[in-house]
Amino acid sequence: GAGVSQSPSNKVTEKGKDVELRCDPISGHTALYWYRQSLGQGLEFLIYFQGNSAPDKSGLPSDRFSAERTGGSVSTLTIQRTQQEDSAVYLCASRPTSGGHNEQFFGPGTRLTVL
Amino acid sequence: QQPVQSPQAVILREGEDAVINCSSSKALYSVHWYRQKHGEAPVFLMILLKGGEQKGHEKISASFNEKKQQSSLYLTASQLSYSGTYFCGTAAYSGAGSYQLTFGKGTKLSVIP
Numbered sequence: 001g002a003g004v005s006q007s008p009s010n011k012v013t014e015k016g017k018d019v020e021l022r023c024d025p026i027s028g029h030t031a032l033y034w035y036r037q038s039l040g041q042g043l044e045f046l047i048y049f050q051g052n053s054a055p056d057k058s059g060l061p062s063d064r065f066s067a068e069r070t071g072g073s074v075s076t077l078t079i080q081r082t083q084q085e086d087s088a089v090y091l092c093a094s095r096p097t098s099g100g101h102n103e104q105f106f107g108p109g110t111r112l113t114v115l
Numbered sequence: 116q117q118p119v120q121s122p123q124a125v126i127l128r129e130g131e132d133a134v135i136n137c138s139s140s141k142a143l144y145s146v147h148w149y150r151q152k153h154g155e156a157p158v159f160l161m162i163l164l165k166g167g168e169q170k171g172h173e174k175i176s177a178s179f180n181e182k183k184q185q186s187s188l189y190l191t192a193s194q195l196s197y198s199g200t201y202f203c204g205t206a207a208y209s210g211a212g213s214y215q216l217t218f219g220k221g222t223k224l225s226v227i228p
Binding site for chain 1: 144145147149155156157158159162164202204206209215216217218219220221
């Protein structure tokens with residue numbers, strides 16, 4: 001079946017512009033995560049959605065970052081007034097439920113470059 | 116709280132063994148191990164549930180000691196294909212029936228001929 005998909009795969013933008021990154025999780029997966037990975041670094045947690053519960057936004061680095069998940073499926077990560085330090089690969093992942101025994105499936109990522 | 120992985124990096128010759136450790140300050144329900152190759156998304160290796168179980172995948176196995184809140188990944192007779200960055204993810208109860216999965220910073224493994 002289809003895995004997690006993300007779009008665009010690459011995004012180059014100018015400093016100060018807004019960008020939207022999209023994630024389509026695996027159908028039926030209720031848990032959805034966004035991570036940021038800078039070159040050669042680990043997975044930095046950004047935000048977590050679980051079903052209809054309020055999202056865990058504790059990882060968002062600033063108020064320029066926001067995310068929403070519509071209808072419990074597709075999610076959009078928005079970065080306003082982008083800065084050069086926002087350049088990174090943004091990974092989305094989904095899990096069937098939020099149970100601790102569930103594997104997490106990652107999408108291919110969106111590589112964001114802010115000039 | 117992010118789990119701590121050690122070592123940060125290791126270089127092996129083909130056929131050598133390695134151990135990667137992951138420890139957490141939180142009570143854990145499970146530990147997940149993922150491998151990420153350069154330019155690719157992380158790929159699932161295995162999950163260990165509390166109970167001290169061990170699992171294996173190819174010549175890669177892992178153990179989980181929930182009392183010590185630690186897990187170790189064992190790579191035996193390493194192959195070139197094992198190169199990549201290994202991440203542990205720890206699942207801890209976060210309330211309302213949910214388990215938050217938090218990843219360590221990763222261990223970069225390089226296997227050379």
